[in-house]
Amino acid sequence: MTPTLSDYLMLSGVLFAIGAAGVFMRRNLITILLSIEIMLNAVNLTFVAFGRALGSADGQIIVFFVMTVAAAEAAVGLAIVIALYRHRESLNPDSFTVLKW
Amino acid sequence: MLFYVFASIAVVASLLVIAQRNPIHSVLLLVASFGALSGLYVLLDAPFVAVIQIIVYAGAIMVLFLFVVMLLNAPVEDTEYDQKVHPLLRQGPTRFGVLLAVALVAELFWALTKGGGESGAFAGGAVSSVRTIGRSLFTNYSFAFEVTSILILVAMVGAVVLARQER
Numbered sequence: 326m327t328p329t330l331s332d333y334l335m336l337s338g339v340l341f342a343i344g345a346a347g348v349f350m351r352r353n354l355i356t357i358l359l360s361i362e363i364m365l366n367a368v369n370l371t372f373v374a375f376g377r378a379l380g381s382a383d384g385q386i387i388v389f390f391v392m393t394v395a396a397a398e399a400a401v402g403l404a405i406v407i408a409l410y411r412h413r414e415s416l417n418p419d420s421f422t423v424l425k426w
Numbered sequence: 427m428l429f430y431v432f433a434s435i436a437v438v439a440s441l442l443v444i445a446q447r448n449p450i451h452s453v454l455l456l457v458a459s460f461g462a463l464s465g466l467y468v469l470l471d472a473p474f475v476a477v478i479q480i481i482v483y484a485g486a487i488m489v490l491f492l493f494v495v496m497l498l499n500a501p502v503e504d505t506e507y508d509q510k511v512h513p514l515l516r517q518g519p520t521r522f523g524v525l526l527a528v529a530l531v532a533e534l535f536w537a538l539t540k541g542g543g544e545s546g547a548f549a550g551g552a553v554s555s556v557r558t559i560g561r562s563l564f565t566n567y568s569f570a571f572e573v574t575s576i577l578i579l580v581a582m583v584g585a586v587v588l589a590r591q592e593r
Contacts (some may be wrong), residue, residue, distance in 0.1 A: 349523025
């Protein structure tokens with residue numbers, strides 16, 4: 326049987342849930358950034374699936390912009406990770422608590 | 427049929443990404459997940475997105491991650507407790523994460539099955555040639571496209587400033 330729109334949406338929802346769970350469960354900055362990438366990809370899949378269902382190319386164009394934002398986010402996020410690691414010699418977000426008080 | 431192959435590869439690889447201790451394994455598994463997603467884009471008649479998924483995501487962003495992981499050379503786990511207990515089975519906020527993920531999937535499943543039978547198979551006729559995308563990108567979306575270049579420039583400058591050694 327051929328996959329329908331809701332199959333793609335379901336898959337996208339599962340991937341987004343995996344990414345969200347990763348952000349909440351893992352205490353490693355690199356893995357948290359990777360989980361954010363998983364969530365961005367789940368959203369991209371939704372855009373492409375809806376674009377295909379509606380017969381429009383706009384979904385793919387929005388995916389292009391999402392990828393640009395993801396690249397910028399990864400670059401800045403990894404730069405912050407490097408700066409934080411220089412300060413504390415740790416990648417555990419629980420050890421960066423100076424902004425709390 | 428191919429959909430289920432790619433979908434299961436993507437889900438399993440993503441699950442393994444958040445279950446690995448070693449970040450390098452996580453990054454490589456995420457590349458596998460992106461490859462499967464790229465196959466799904468081909469199935470959705472979106473070859474342009476499939477190709478830039480491989481080139482930009484797997485080729486550029488993930489290599490950036492690999493660079494940083496290898497540059498930092500951080501220990502995989504900080505404390506003894508972390509070494510003993512698997513990252514997904516620890517106490518504290520991880521329980522909340524599992525709860526959130528399960529709730530999200532259940533809600534989505536409920537919404538999609540409740541929605542009625544209008545979500546049939548896709549209509550025929552692919553519209554999304556690269557020509558269509560390019561034309562649309564440089565006419566309707568030209569302002570957003572130009573703003574994107576400024577975003578990339580700002581991110582580049584910001585990354586250099588943030589990661590610079592201060593003397």
